[in-house]
Amino acid sequence: MLIEAIHEWRARKGWLSDLKDPARWVFDWLYGGGDTSSGISVGPRNALESTPALRAIRLICEAMSSVPWNLMERDEEGRKKILRDDDTYFLLHSRPNEMMTSAVFRQVVQLHALTHGCGYVFIERNAVTRRPVALLPLDSGVTRALREKGRYFVRTHGDDGRAIELNPADVAQIPWLSWDGINGESPVRTGRRSLGLGMAAEESAAKFFGQGMLSSGVIEQVANNSLKPEGLDNLKKAIEAKFSGLANAHRPMLLEPGLTWKQASVDMDKAQAKELREMNVADVARIYGVPLHLLAAGDKTSTYASVEQFELIFIKHTMLPWYFLWEQEFDSKLLTREERKRRFTKFNLEGLLRGDKKSRAEANEIEARNGALFIDEWRDSEDRDPSGLPEAKQPLAMVSQLGLLKDIGKRPIEPKTAPASPTREENPSVRALYEQQARKCLRQLCDSLAKISAKFSNDRAAFETEIGKAIDRIAEDFSLFDSQIFARYKAQALATDCPASVLQVWKALKPDDILHEVPR
Numbered sequence: 066m067l068i069e070a071i072h073e074w075r076a077r078k079g080w081l082s083d084l085k086d087p088a089r090w091v092f093d094w095l096y097g098g099g100d101t102s103s104g105i106s107v108g109p110r111n112a113l114e115s116t117p118a119l120r121a122i123r124l125i126c127e128a129m130s131s132v133p134w135n136l137m138e139r140d141e142e143g144r145k146k147i148l149r150d151d152d153t154y155f156l157l158h159s160r161p162n163e164m165m166t167s168a169v170f171r172q173v174v175q176l177h178a179l180t181h182g183c184g185y186v187f188i189e190r191n192a193v194t195r196r197p198v199a200l201l202p203l204d205s206g207v208t209r210a211l212r213e214k215g216r217y218f219v220r221t222h223g224d225d226g227r228a229i230e231l232n233p234a235d236v237a238q239i240p241w242l243s244w245d246g247i248n249g250e251s252p253v254r255t256g257r258r259s260l261g262l263g264m265a266a267e268e269s270a271a272k273f274f275g276q277g278m279l280s281s282g283v284i285e286q287v288a289n290n291s292l293k294p295e296g297l298d299n300l301k302k303a304i305e306a307k308f309s310g311l312a313n314a315h316r317p318m319l320l321e322p323g324l325t326w327k328q329a330s331v332d333m334d335k336a337q338a339k340e341l342r343e344m345n346v347a348d349v350a351r352i353y354g355v356p357l358h359l360l361a362a363g364d365k366t367s368t369y370a371s372v373e374q375f376e377l378i379f380i381k382h383t384m385l386p387w388y389f390l391w392e393q394e395f396d397s398k399l400l401t402r403e404e405r406k407r408r409f410t411k412f413n414l415e416g417l418l419r420g421d422k423k424s425r426a427e428a429n430e431i432e433a434r435n436g437a438l439f440i441d442e443w444r445d446s447e448d449r450d451p452s453g454l455p456e457a458k459q460p461l462a463m464v465s466q467l468g469l470l471k472d473i474g475k476r477p478i479e480p481k482t483a484p485a486s487p488t489r490e491e492n493p494s495v496r497a498l499y500e501q502q503a504r505k506c507l508r509q510l511c512d513s514l515a516k517i518s519a520k521f522s523n524d525r526a527a528f529e530t531e532i533g534k535a536i537d538r539i540a541e542d543f544s545l546f547d548s549q550i551f552a553r554y555k556a557q558a559l560a561t562d563c564p565a566s567v568l569q570v571w572k573a574l575k576p577d578d579i580l581h582e583v584p585r
Contacts, residue, residue: 105264107257109180109206115264117349118253120360125353126175128384129391130168133413134158140407148408153197153399157410161200162189173202174239175387179353181205182251184239185219187231188398197399203236210238210247217247237398239390256352263345354383380417388412415446436460453494499545503576506543510554511571513539518564532558550579 136154174184185203240249432438440457513535521528540551
């Protein structure tokens, strides 16, 4: 009898629950959520129902998954290279396991870290060589690192609910803030009051518009005019049928004599619902460290000129700590102590840090002018094919302007003589480039002569002036060719009274007609 009484009391208090219709405490226990003062229970899963939190989490997850993740090696001279033939590089960059690509894998683990507080990755290893063969994300809701009786291990649970203990050396952990250094605090749990307040404001607004009534209220009866219980039930049903819902929005309410309406709730304007929701967006931005304008908020502090700087702030202050955390954790778990002396993992942030085209061109020009960037490297950064020229793989440096401080005033700094480049006859790629330029040059000569002769057919002086300017411009564009070639074209165009005949001659020319005059 006592046990039955306790079960009855627990059920009445809401402490008993089945799995078909779980009570709220079940979700709180499973996913680390909890009630808030706003009456909304906030946990890792339903936190995504808050659109500002969803946007912030998506931004960080997508920034984490959208950059290349490489395995690098530094040689004895300090030069770095990507180890594309290594199996570990394939796990990081392309496919960590048979179910996921690298981008999806990183999004999953980062999502766990931003909701549960820590992302866990099981490193499956070859039984003989102990080299990693797969990276598998674990369910952060049922995984935790523990210290018990001097032992340090990671406990998780399988699909059958059975507890599994894992060696920490085989589990990579990506925590948010941490008290003990092994488990992270959940940002959803830490900021649940702000998240719950925002979710309550959205739910209140949805109910306000869903009910179709400006505000709730109370119907009072005058003295000596009391309705019977049946009459009260009929009145309640009639009001809900005729005045609730979007279809009945703003419909006038007609009451019988002896009944009065009194407003019992605060309207949306007086409750400052709009201001509350905007404040909630700022709270979410502070929790996750995301610039306010990236959450699609009406941030008046950001302008068009400052957007690029705000993007850099997001990379430097929001994403760089995460990248550094991932790199150090996987360096220590994927590489041996000896390998870590020369190998490391690295996220390539060039894609995120790229500015506009003009800024990129100016930065690349400075690097190329000082020998830090080859022409083909420049083209590769802009996703263009190599030029095919041997000179494009050699450094270009303004050595005449730089020198050691101790050598100033003693002797002039002589630039090193570059090795002789092969002629166009020796290199098919060089000849193809010259032929392409010669073809463009002839096309521009013919187009300019045709347009100018048609426009100034009755004005000889203007024709000579314009055709001279046009050929001079073409000569500047095609600096590969000798200036004397263009001088002959200019003289030929000015020496005749019939530009049409000159045009026919130029149209019949082939690239070789120009190339045989170019010094080899």
